[in-house]
Ligand SMILES: [Zn+2]
């Protein structure tokens with residue numbers, strides 16, 4: 001009987017390793033990190049604030065009283081900026097309309113609080129126009145004419161301004177708006193989502209998956225290549241000192257079931273399934289790690 005060529009015999013290699021003549025090569029350390037989305041505050045140009053400011057000065061902005069949030073002194077703010085509020089469509093054929101639309105407001109006065117509650121849908125124009133003239137649509141029946149009209153400061157608002165020592169006669173809107181003229185910051189804080197890498201504690205699946213990758217999906221002893229997804233199950237994560245709590249790379253190895261089964265501590269583990277060992281040997285044969293003769297010899301002796 002012709003004996004197989006034992007010079008290529010990886011079982012001899014395993015024997016050498018068990019005798020301490022051969023070390024399983026070391027694995028590089030894997031950093032276990034995963035992307036985490038975090039909120040970070042950043043300084044960004046206050047584009048929206050500047051845009052609102054420009055529109056308030058140039059054209060005015062259509063708004064509801066609900067959007068005019070007063071500051072602690074009851075001064076009307078639109079998106080944080082002091083504004084005057086007035087009604088653009090002025091209907092001169094109605095006494096009530098005429099009365100409520102002849103004034104502009106600066107404060108959350110009695111009139112505006114009434115509107116807030118009872119006429120929520122009534123449109124106001126928020127503006128920072130400061131010459132006392134307001135662009136209105138004068139409506140008489142079907143006739144509409146648009147032009148600049150001088151409106152008076154609402155008497156209720158004047159009371160609030162007086163109470164806050166802001167009212168002076170003559171009252172100038174330029175002075176009133178001048179207070180927060182430079183109030184809009186060029187940069188504002190914005191919360192942004194950023195993705196950062198965060199270290200995490202790997203579980204056994206993570207360790208096996210990542211160290212299998214760095215081992216090139218190969219057994220570190222016999223070299224059998226299990227990179228085909230259907231062969232991943234033929235590899236094992238081996239703890240060199242038998243302690244699965246020590247997960248640093250120096251204590252880890254990637255071994256096929258066959259090489260794994262002869263490592264110290266094997267008695268504590270279930271014996272490898274024969275069918276798996278045959279699959280490993282078939283891969284070894286196909287990859288030229290063992291000869292066909294060795295394959296035949298070994299598989300006929302597997303129990
Ligand atoms: Zn008012």
Ligand SMILES: [Zn+2]
Nearest residue numbers: 219222256259
């Ligand atoms: Zn192996």
